[in-house]
Amino acid sequence: MKQGFGDRVRYWFDNQMSRGPVALIGLLGLATVVLVVVVSGVVWVFRAFPDDASDGDFIDILWGGLMRTLDPGTMGGDSGWGFRLLMLVITVGGLIIVASLIGIVSGAFDAKVEELRKGRSRVLESDHTLILGWNPKVHSIIHQLAIANESRGRSSIVVLAARDKVEMEDAIRTSAGKLGRTRVICRTGDPKSLTDLALVDPSSARSIIVLAPEDAAMADAEVIKTALAVTNNPGRSEASIHMVAELADPTNLEVARLVGRDEAHWVLGAELIARITIQTCRQSGLSVVYGELLDFEGDEIYFTSQPSLAGRTYFDAQLAFIDSTAIGLVHGEEVLLNPPPDTVIGEGDQVIVIAEDDSLITLGEPGTPDDADLSSRPSESSRPERTLVLGVNRGLPLMLRELDDYVAPGSVVTIIAPAEAPELPVLANLSATFHCADPTRRAVLEDLDVAGFDHIIVLADKEDPDPQRADSRTLVTLLQLRDLSRNGGFELNIVSEMLDDANRELAEVTEADDFIVSDKLIALMLSQVSENRGLTKVFETLFSSEGSEIYLNPAGDYIVPGRDVPFLAVMDAARRRGETAIGYRLAADAHNSALGYGVRVNPGKDEEITFTTGDRVIVLALGKA
Numbered sequence: 315m316k317q318g319f320g321d322r323v324r325y326w327f328d329n330q331m332s333r334g335p336v337a338l339i340g341l342l343g344l345a346t347v348v349l350v351v352v353v354s355g356v357v358w359v360f361r362a363f364p365d366d367a368s369d370g371d372f373i374d375i376l377w378g379g380l381m382r383t384l385d386p387g388t389m390g391g392d393s394g395w396g397f398r399l400l401m402l403v404i405t406v407g408g409l410i411i412v413a414s415l416i417g418i419v420s421g422a423f424d425a426k427v428e429e430l431r432k433g434r435s436r437v438l439e440s441d442h443t444l445i446l447g448w449n450p451k452v453h454s455i456i457h458q459l460a461i462a463n464e465s466r467g468r469s470s471i472v473v474l475a476a477r478d479k480v481e482m483e484d485a486i487r488t489s490a491g492k493l494g495r496t497r498v499i500c501r502t503g504d505p506k507s508l509t510d511l512a513l514v515d516p517s518s519a520r521s522i523i524v525l526a527p528e529d530a531a532m533a534d535a536e537v538i539k540t541a542l543a544v545t546n547n548p549g550r551s552e553a554s555i556h557m558v559a560e561l562a563d564p565t566n567l568e569v570a571r572l573v574g575r576d577e578a579h580w581v582l583g584a585e586l587i588a589r590i591t592i593q594t595c596r597q598s599g600l601s602v603v604y605g606e607l608l609d610f611e612g613d614e615i616y617f618t619s620q621p622s623l624a625g626r627t628y629f630d631a632q633l634a635f636i637d638s639t640a641i642g643l644v645h646g647e648e649v650l651l652n653p654p655p656d657t658v659i660g661e662g663d664q665v666i667v668i669a670e671d672d673s674l675i676t677l678g679e680p681g682t683p684d685d686a687d688l689s690s691r692p693s694e695s696s697r698p699e700r701t702l703v704l705g706v707n708r709g710l711p712l713m714l715r716e717l718d719d720y721v722a723p724g725s726v727v728t729i730i731a732p733a734e735a736p737e738l739p740v741l742a743n744l745s746a747t748f749h750c751a752d753p754t755r756r757a758v759l760e761d762l763d764v765a766g767f768d769h770i771i772v773l774a775d776k777e778d779p780d781p782q783r784a785d786s787r788t789l790v791t792l793l794q795l796r797d798l799s800r801n802g803g804f805e806l807n808i809v810s811e812m813l814d815d816a817n818r819e820l821a822e823v824t825e826a827d828d829f830i831v832s833d834k835l836i837a838l839m840l841s842q843v844s845e846n847r848g849l850t851k852v853f854e855t856l857f858s859s860e861g862s863e864i865y866l867n868p869a870g871d872y873i874v875p876g877r878d879v880p881f882l883a884v885m886d887a888a889r890r891r892g893e894t895a896i897g898y899r900l901a902a903d904a905h906n907s908a909l910g911y912g913v914r915v916n917p918g919k920d921e922e923i924t925f926t927t928g929d930r931v932i933v934l935a936l937g938k939a
Contacts (some may be wrong), residue, residue, distance in 0.1 A: 522556065559840075564585060618665050639669075714746060726744065
């Protein structure tokens with residue numbers, strides 16, 4: 315088909331129009347020049363000068379015409395109808411051109427704002443925390459990181475997720491709490507896409523946290539693919555990456571380690587919840603201790619290098635820290651929690667301490683413990699235990715295996731749930747029985763004789779698509795149990811599992827002091843490890859049935875009750891038992907949430923304490939399985 319000159323002009327015009335605002339502004343400028351030159355040429359050719367001028371300079375006419383395109387008021391003083399009509403043409407054309415220019419600029423501005431709202435611009439940050447993915451844990455993680463960043467000054471957190479940027483920002487503003495000087499920058503994109511990852515530059519991040527997408531059918535696969543995109547990115551720098559991610563299924567850990575190599579640390583969420591649930595059900599108040607150590611708002615775990623301690627013993631280090639509590643040593647790549655008190659600290663070794671802030675980790679003159687008030691009472695021997703589990707979920711088999719590692723032979727566990735009997739693991743020390751019944755019903759609980767159980771675990775139904783409904787059943791069960799406790803005049807040791815941390819405050823009316831909030835605990839762990847990669851081995855030891863763990867032992871096993879003693883004496887008493895004292899719990903405050911349920915972690919060495927019946931000393935000790 316033959317193409318005419320008009321077709322080529324229209325084709326050229328269409329291409330220019332499609333090139334964006336800059337090209338459009340250029341076309342308007344060209345139209346302005348053409349209009350002014352043509353009209354000025356007509357004035358010059360036909361000598362249509364103003365009445366007060368018999369002749370005129372062409373350049374002056376061009377300049378005057380250009381001014382009239384920009385300012386219509388310029389023609390107010392014109393004389394001569396021919397000149398006026400021609401200048402009117404320029405003025406009207408100028409109005410059209412300026413109006414078009416304003417529309418183009420406004421449209422370009424709106425388009426840019428809309429583009430920014432889509433979160434597709436590149437982030438130019440460094441030394442920031444990068445969160446890849448989105449689920450309910452993100453709010454707790456951001457809140458904790460903001461607290462950790464307070465000592466750093468102005469910091470930033472970057473979030474990349476397949477969600478609308480504005481929606482993410484609104485959700486964070488509503489749920490993450492006050493962030494201080496920490497800025498949160500959100501970008502919309504697929505964390506598994508190399509193109510989208512380039513927007514947030516993972517190589518320049520201080521740490522990377524990978525979250526499974528909310529409601530993902532194969533959550534672990536999404537997390538592993540994201541980790542693969544980060545570690546195998548051809549555009550990454552040679553610097554090492556520090557990445558932490560959660561896995562739901564332990565069977566995927568081997569593949570995850572192949573992908574992440576030594577740059578990724580994996581948190582097994584289901585195992586973490588199961589282990590803490592079992593440990594805390596056997597020791598009232600332990601979940602408060604864990605919350606204190608995992609939460610940046612209180613005392614947390616730090617690694618510190620103190621060259622002056624080289625050649626001295628581990629117990630010397632315990633006594634030397636003023637406002638911190640030593641709990642272990644790092645020797646090369648090996649983490650030693652609660653080592654023997656006479657362990658010698660080597661050159662280059664680090665001390666693991668509990669402190670309120672790393673700026674408060676200082677040494678002072680070590681005190682001298684007095685053994686006059688030390689107790690010689692032997693510890694109680696282990697006995698078979700009775701455990702009641704109300705509800706079932708996918709973490710139950712793991713919890714039973716964990717409980718089996720702790721209890722004495724002959725122990726029993728009774729499982730009550732309005733569902734089919736789950737497949738139970740083979741147990742060595744436990745005998746398990748299952749009864750199909752609804753634990754929210756008062757009659758069911760009364761028939762169980764709950765006062766005869768040493769520990770009670772209330773599990774949330776994680777298979778329920780509505781977490782609020784699942785938590786409501788947990789709350790009803792707790793209320794029933796506490797009412798039975800008050801009416802019967804007996805104490806119950808209850809650990810419950812909440813899916814939504816917002817329901818924790820509601821649960822406090824039950825006077826229960828131990829709660830396991832799944833997403834919150836996992837979020838705290840991810841936040842801690844993202845700030846300090848060395849904590850991975852520390853937490854692996856603390857939450858395992860092997861090695862040293864946290865115990866709340868009777869204070870009478872350490873100190874003679876009724877005597878005023880400094881915490882230094884408690885530390886010495888623990889040392890003689892091969893343990894590390896890190897705090898205490900007062901029974902008088904065990905139901906007071908405002909006082910941390912009586913738990914005091916990292917007390918001062920000279921803090922005077924008077925222990926009474928029911929008080930506990932919090933220690934790191936070898937497992938009692």
